[in-house]
Amino acid sequence: MQRNTYGQSPPLHHPVPQHVSTVPQLRSPPPPPGSAQSQQQGYAPTGQQGNPYQQQGGTSGNVFGAYGQFMNDPTAQVAAQFGQTAFKQGQEYVEQNIGRYVNVAALKHYFNVSNSYVINKLFLVLFPWRHKGWSRKQAVGANGQEGWYLSPRDDINSPDMYIPVMGLVTYVLLSTLIAGLKGAFNPELLGVTATTGLSVVIVEIIALKLGCYLLSISSQSQLFDLIAYSGYKFVGIIVTITVAEILNGGKGTGGWIGWAVFAYTFSANALFLLRSLKYVLLPETNGQPSGPMQTDSRAKRNQRTQFLFFYSYIVQLFFMWVLTRA
């Protein structure tokens, strides 16, 4: 085969093209102390320009083995290595700063989804009436106490951020696509739709937090949970817009097919939210037999239930209408 001209086969874990390159490859620089010897041997070819270019410290030889055909120029190699170092530093800088503002580990928990979870969850958002058992499962901690909530991969009731993020992006693209089909597209529309979607989510979260503060609901769930629940309405909105566009030619505000689909998705979404947020907002009925505590919290419980109903139905109705309008 062609590989007889080289010393040994290239290392298997590194994607190196197997074809013959007629351009003589540079001998790789001397390995830094501690790196594996096999990598250098993998690229020990019949390079005639070996020695003067061995002073290029670092590990640039390994990465650019795949680009052996056009990276022979030493200045290009120096520039590439500089770029690599700069990129690494930039990456560390970004990681440090973003890690300070956004809790990346918590965010990873929300994106830990599987295919079956996504499909089941989408079905659940659009058809929540037959589902039983809405409470989230908890993993048992080390001492037998309640630990943390299970990730979305294991628990169908756990909120995730994958569906809301994809829903928002799909909604933006879909509404600009439909506007383009009608001939009313301009590139500003993308930004405006994205801003509208984001601002709806933000305003909803503010309203929810305000309501929680006023009713002294100590919500133990995190902010991301609420954002996730607020983002599930995009699924219903996408379905409404799609069906209204296909069947109607007009819009959701056009013929009554659009309104029927909107009413259905709205009620499905409201029920889904009602059942899910019940565990977040309403206090658990522990069965404490204390007298004055019970009567005091009954009025509060009514208030909270009313607030939950108000939030699930009326607030969502308003926002879903806003989002299907554009």
Next chain:
Amino acid sequence: MLYLGTLFYIAVLLINAVAILSEDRFLARLNLSPSSYDPAFGTGTDASVKAKVINLIGSVRTLMRAPLIIANTIIILYELALG
């Protein structure tokens, strides 16, 4: 339709509205001022809705006065210079 700048305007205007309410003429009439509120000794933060609203209005007015001045100045300069 709804740009980010418009959202900023809306937020600033709403907080302006809360900040410029006259305390003794308006809020006291409606019993929403912090002076007419006297928390009983046991309730603390677990008070009624009205107490919370009073607290909220009072704290918004106290905290947001300085940033509101800055935001309003910026908006005025922006509108004057760039129309």
